[in-house]
Amino acid sequence: MTEVRVPTLGESVTEATVATWFKKPGDAVAVDEMLCELETDKVTVEVPAPAAGVLGEIVAAEGDTVGVDALLAVINAGEGAAPAPAAAEAPQSAPAASGGNAVDVMVPTLGESVTEATVSTWFKAVGDTVAQDEMLCELETDKVSVEVPAPAAGVLTEIVAPEGTTVDASAKLAVIGGASAGASAAPAAAPAPAAAPAASADVENAPSANKMMAEKGIDPASVTGTGRDGRIMKEDVMKAALAPAPAAAAAPTAAPRAPVAAEDEAREERVKMTRLRQTIARRLKDSQNTAAMLTTYNEVDMGAVMELRNQYKAEFEKKHGVRLGFMSFFTKACCHALKEVPEVNAEIDGTDIVYKNFVHMGVAAGTPTGLVVPVIRDADSMSFAEIEKAIAEKGKRARDGKLSMAEMQGGTFTLSNGGVYGSLMSSPILNPPQSGILGMHKIQDRPMAINGEVVIRPMMYLALSYDHRIVDGKGAVTFLVRVKEALEDPRRLLMDL
Structure with a gap:
């Protein structure tokens, strides 16, 4: 048993x-x-x-x-294992190699809280020969891209979910015929129906779904259930709540599209938003709707950091195998400041404030498909070299679309460097449930009054956006001042001052 x-x-x-x-x-x-x-x-x-x-x-x-x-x-224990489906059950779109079995290609594990994905690209066509572990297709979720390898060698005989199809976490993607003997197929799961039947009166919806529908005033008849027998799940209610209003009534959160002349419309290009872009849009708007967000500004003279970096960058790279950048200085300075102002590193959970006695630093990274925020865990206990290596590795994985779900969860504070794109000033938006995000900007020579004289200094504007529900103005300003002090005199980091 x-x-x-x-x-x-x-x-x-x-x-x-x-x-x-x-x-x-x-x-x-x-x-x-x-x-x-x-x-x-x-x-x-x-x-x-x-x-x-x-x-x-x-x-x-x-x-x-x-x-x-x-x-x-x-x-x-018993006769137990559910038998693998017979090859005859899968309709053959191409002849299978002889002497083998049919193997279903299933959606792999997508990660915590991810229930569906979109088939973005097929690398193989029906009739192609595939080797075991060869990449068949790529799925796109609202957070990461997932490659699907072939579970066995054989011939791709059927593609069940073509490009653009939305599939759930247990759906079948394709069938490989002529799989070599001994290759084990994943247990078959019934393909997701094209449209789940509406929940009937004798089907009990998920308790959390009923609660959410009552709170949001949503009619169950307007929600399409995707659970067993049309059962309405919590995710179904969330989708219904986010769905645009009918054409007859303008959506309250978006202005109607302005009229477009016919000759202009012919020159337009309409592209469906990726799931990642839709999630970015929803999360940023949710952040503005939830947090009492406020931004405070300061500026920092980057001369000391630039001088220190130029003096040691060759030795640093030779010893540690990674370049010395500005991000490690900012990470160290923020970790130092967060110890003095812990509420900036905290989050709200209901009526509680959860203080974090560690710093999991989120580092915003732009990718071809949108903004992602990989997390450097326990950044407060890392050296400059460890931070630089972690940022370089996460940045490369982000650009290649290889970040896992775990690598983007659990952040307590975020750094966003708009300066790499030339931004001189901006107000970053919080990354919920975090209560603080520091915006870095372009380093620009500016005339500054120092000791009664005007001198040219490399200056950077800093912007701290914070949740005013738990962070007071004094705390926010103190945090920025401590970051400024640490960057203008990096020796303070060594002395813990």
């Missing part, structure tokens, strides 16, 4: 609600086949089978609230 328990739910999450059981007692299950879905106040978590067998008792029924590591069900 094997126990099925609640997995780790994520940072600060201690309980969940059993939303949907995909299996019932007596059903045969395969290893890693999805048994049930849990909902927390932040994410939806799928629970896979830890072993093959027959599902015995279900201890936690749909609607039950369970804690971390609570017992959900038991799997009994």
Whole structure:
């Protein structure tokens, strides 16, 4: 007998609600086949089978609230593993190589809280021969791009989800025929239906979905359920809440499109927003709607940092194998200032303020597909060289679209360097649930009055945007002054002053 328990739910999450059981007692299950879905106040978590067998008792029924590591069900040993689908079940669009089996290509694990993706590119066509682990296609989620390798060698006989298709986390993407003997197929999951049936009166919706519909005043009849039997899930309500208003009524958050002359319309190009761009837009707007955001400014003389960098950059690169940039100085200065003003490194959770006794520094990076914020974990305990190496590695992975979900979660404060694009001044937007973000800008020679004389100095404007709900003006100004002091005299960092 094997126990099925609640997995780790994520940072600060201690309980969940059993939303949907995909299996019932007596059903045969395969290893890693999805048994049930849990909902927390932040994410939806799928629970896979830890072993093959027959599902015995279900201890936690749909609607039950369970804690971390609570017992959900038991799997009994038996004739158990759900059989792989026969090759005949998959319609063949191209002849399969003889002497092999059909293997389904499934959507891989997308990461915590990610429930669907869009097929962006197919690298292979139907009829192509593929090697095991050769890249077949690329999926795009609202946070990262995911490459899908071939689970076995053979011939690509069918593409179930063409480019542009939105698929859920358990959907089938394609079929490989003529797979070599011994190649194991992932347990088949039924392809997501093109449109989930509307929830009927005798189908119980997810508790969190009912709560959200009541809070937002959403009619259940207007929500399309994607759960089992048309069950309405929390994500369905969120999508309905974000959906644009009908054409008859102008959307309250966006002005109607201005009339366009026919000859101008013919010269326009309409491109659908990527899922990443849609998420960026939604999160930034949510940040403005939620936080009491305010920005305070200061300026810093970068002469001391530039002189120190020029003096040691060759030795630094020779010893550590990475260039000495400005970001390590700013990271160190911010970590130093956050110790004195901890509320800038905190977040609001309901009616509580959560102070972080560590600094996970988010470093905003522009990529061809949009802005992402990889996180340098425990930056406050890292050396200059460790920070530079981490920033270089994360930046490259961001540009290549290789960042994982874990690499973009858990940040406590963010640095945004608009100066690399020539920005002289800006007001950065908070990256929720963080309460502070520092905007760096272009270094520009300006005349400054120093000791009664006008001299030319390399100056940079700094902008700290902060959540005024927990950060007072005094704290914000103090933070910026400490950053300025540390950069204008880097020796203060060594002396912890």
